[in-house]
Amino acid sequence: MNGALNREEIERRVVSVACEVLVLPEGTVNVKVDSIKELAEDSLDQMRLYMALEDEFGGTIQEEQLESIETFKDVVDYIVSMDQNSPVT
Amino acid sequence: MTRRVAVTGTGVICSIGSTTAEFWAGCQRGTSNVAPIPERWLDYADYKSRIWSPLPDIDYADRDLSRIEQLQLDPVSMLALCASQEALLNAGLSLTIKDKRANSYTIDGIDPERAGVFMGTGLGGSQSFLDSHCHLVLARSREKLGAVADRDDLEPDARKTISDIVGRMIHPPRVHRFVVSMTMPNAVAAMLGLKYTINGPVVANCGACASGTVAIGNAFREVKSGTVDVALTGGAESFYDPYGYHFRCFDVAGTLVQNWDPPGQANRPFDQARSGFLFSQGGAGVIVLEELQRALDRGAPILAEIVGYGETFDAHSIMSLDPKGVQIERMIRAAISEAGLDPGDIQYINAHGTGTRNNDPIEAEVLKRVFGTAPLVNSTKSLLGHTIGASGALEAIVTALTINTGTPHVCRNLDVPVSDINFVRSPRPADIAVGFTESFAFGGHNAGLVLRRVDA
Structure with a gap:
């Protein structure tokens, strides 16, 4: 979304935003395996998470993509792909 | 037994202060914050008015709004939340965190089902x-x-x-x-209800420039009648945008103050040379109202009590006062009657006092007709400019503080008054037991509150 980020850095920042939005202690989010829907209690928490991620990475997660995002790994994959493809916002 | 309604806490954010203490100190100095409109706005229009009254920078994180809340809320709700927390703490109430994720609280010692929120706003999250x-x-x-x-x-x-x-x-x-959820006008009241876990009536009052006064009047009635014991009430407005759109809307209506050298003297309510109102970026004023005995029992600070409320509608014009002020007068007399008082008992009046060519002489004439020339009169808009939906609440707070301290602020830039009523033209202490504050609004709304010192 804002170019030149490596995957490790994106993962670190996704975890940081998730902990902030969902008020979780550091170390409780496993970005490689955790399900977003299990940690975000309801759809509004998920909306807040996507809102904060968009603010963090400066782009837009397209609505049609949201349906295919289930895990934090999916989020990271999406941000990596957007970073490489210069998204239309 | 008649229930009495005490003002136990206030919270303020406006162009001359981001707390009640800063605001009141500014009032005492006769301060006004007048600045050129943002240069970027000049790209979009040739404005007739070129000055406004901006808000100070506000550190919302320092006012207990998380980054996530700031991302999710319109500024009008953030202003209201900041002022409401100050009001609750100034009322001597303490808060206990309820939900860390939502950053919400319960108010200690308050039954949530016996509490309500009544908040006015002109445009909400526009x-x-x-x-x-x-x-x-x-x-x-x-x-x-x-x-x-x-x-x-x-x-x-x-x-x-x-x-x-x-x-x-x-x-x-x-x-x-x-x-x-950011735009809807009821978001302002709803956010307060969510933040402080209030389960009684949570009501938005949209009456343009009278919104704050109407909200406080409704809150007063609900505490007095026993529907609730505690109410968070007031008004909020936020009119900044990148284009100057909100400013331009009032500019094309011909309501805004014209240019003057120096600009700090342009805003002149009740002066012969007035030219319109000073556009304010906005602000918020929030009051904690409590049933008096409950407030006394817990040893709460009591600034004043509200003893009367009046509300009428002109049915004359969507944007102009009825020149005869018939319904304004009826509103004033209704409020005083509910208080069980006579016009002669009113010692101080916080006028609507916008500074527009049309309004000020009508208001002064009605005040003289009802009260004569004895009560002290000032216009808080001469300091703040016009905060629209917040104005009535900020002026009710000024009225309570004036009764509490006996130090009415000056009516700034008043050199040649439109009337011989008793305008406050220089700082002077005054023993004020009973005050009245009134607001009028586009649409035709008139509303006023009578406040009294509790020992009076």
């Missing part, structure tokens, strides 16, 4: 509405136009013109996911 609207309307066109500006075959003048146009097409990166 900045959020405008932001998302601009994204929808402009984003794709801006991208295409930007691509044209990048073409190599353009003449330099054409490239510059297109680049300038692209630069003026300001919009946020997306339609905000929460824009509906």
Whole structure:
């Protein structure tokens, strides 16, 4: 979304935003395996998470993509792909 | 037994202060914050008025609003939340965290089902509405136009013109996911209800410039009648946007103050040379109202009590006062009657006092007709400019503080008054037991509150 980020850095920042939005202690989010829907209690928490991620990475997660995002790994994959493809916002 | 209604706490954010203490100190100094409108606004219109009264920088994180809340709320709700927390703490109430994720609280010692919220606002979250609207309307066109500006075959003048146009097409990166809940006028009241876990009536009052006064009047009635024991009430408004759209709306209506040298003297309520009202960026005023005995039992600070409320409607014009002020007078007399008082008992009046050519003489004439020339009169808008939906609440707070301290603020820039009523033209202490504050509004709404010192 804002170019030149490596995957490790994106993962670190996704975890940081998730902990902030969902008020979780550091170390409780496993970005490689955790399900977003299990940690975000309801759809509004998920909306807040996507809102904060968009603010963090400066782009837009397209609505049609949201349906295919289930895990934090999916989020990271999406941000990596957007970073490489210069998204239309 | 008649229930009495005490003012136990106040919270303020406005152009001359971001707490009640700062605000009141500014009032005592006769301070006004007048500045040129943002330069960027000049790209969009040839304004008749060129000055406004901006808010101070506010560190919302320092006012207990998390970054996530700031991302999710319109500024009007954030202003109301800041003022409400100050009001609760100033009332001597303590808060216990309820939900860390939502950053919400319960108010210690308050039954949530015996508490209510009554908040006024003129336009609600209009900045959020405008932001998302601009994204929808402009984003794709801006991208295409930007691509044209990048073409190599353009003449330099054409490239510059297109680049300038692209630069003026300001919009946020997306339609905000929460824009509906940010825009709706009831969000201001609802956010207070959510933040402090209030389960009684949570009500939005939209009566333009009278919104804050109407909200407090309704809260007063609900505490007095026993529907609730405690109410958070007041008003909030936020009128900043990147284009100057809100400013322009009032500018084309011909209501805003004209230019003056020095600009700090342009805003002149009740002066012969007045030319309109000073546009304020906005603000919030919030009051904690409590049933008096309950407040006394817990040893709460009591600034004053509200003893009467009146509300009428002109049915005359959507934008102008009835020149005869018949319904204004009826509103005043109704409020005083509910208080069990006579007009002669009112020692201080916080007037609506906008500074527009039409309104001030009508208001002064009605005040003289009802009260004569004895009561002290001032206009808080002579200091703050016009905060629209917040104004009535801020002025009710001034009325309570004036009764509490006996130090009415000056009516700033009043050199040649439109009337011989008793305007406060220099700082002077005064023993004031009973005060009255009134607001009028586009639409035709008139509302007023009578406040009294508790030992009076």
